[in-house]
Amino acid sequence: xxxxxxxxxxxxxxxxxxxxxxxxxxxxxxxxxxxxxxxxxxxxxxxxxxxxxxxxxxxxxxxxxxxxxxxxxxxxxxxxxxxxxxxxxxxxxxxxxxxxxxxxxxxxxxxxxxxxxxxxxxxxxxxxxxxxxxxxxx
Numbered sequence: 671x672x673x674x675x676x677x678x679x680x681x682x683x684x685x686x687x688x689x690x691x692x693x694x695x696x697x698x699x700x701x702x703x704x705x706x707x708x709x710x711x712x713x714x715x716x717x718x719x720x721x722x723x724x725x726x727x728x729x730x731x732x733x734x735x736x737x738x739x740x741x742x743x744x745x746x747x748x749x750x751x752x753x754x755x756x757x758x759x760x761x762x763x764x765x766x767x768x769x770x771x772x773x774x775x776x777x778x779x780x781x782x783x784x785x786x787x788x789x790x791x792x793x794x795x796x797x798x799x800x801x802x803x804x805x806x807x808x
Contacts, residue, residue: 703758708733
């Protein structure tokens with residue numbers, strides 16, 4: 671591993687797992703499963719974190735760039751303690767209304783820009799003239 675890769679793993683969290691997370695995962699983590707995007711899911715028992723979720727800590731190590739929208743709905747429910755059974759431990763079938771993952775395009779050229787936005791392409795519509803500014807004392 672090159673020096674650059676080592677420094678990136680120590681100081682950045684958005685491009686994979688950090689060294690401390692890898693250490694914690696090897697020491698306490700119990701592998702639960704992977705999803706279709708290659709994300710790996712873990713759990714560990716520890717001191718009571720929150721009375722509403724109990725003592726089990728759950729986390730994900732992303733495959734590549736850390737983007738929370740890359741977690742499928744079944745795994746999201748498990749991570750948030752909405753379900754006790756992980757999708758890898760049951761035959762999980764997504765609902766018909768659950769959409770497949772679509773990358774977050776905010777900040778890119780392909781981002782959604784509605785008509786009338788300053789960042790949209792083409793001609794902006796003319797102002798309608800119905801705006802009356804507030805004047806103090808009137």
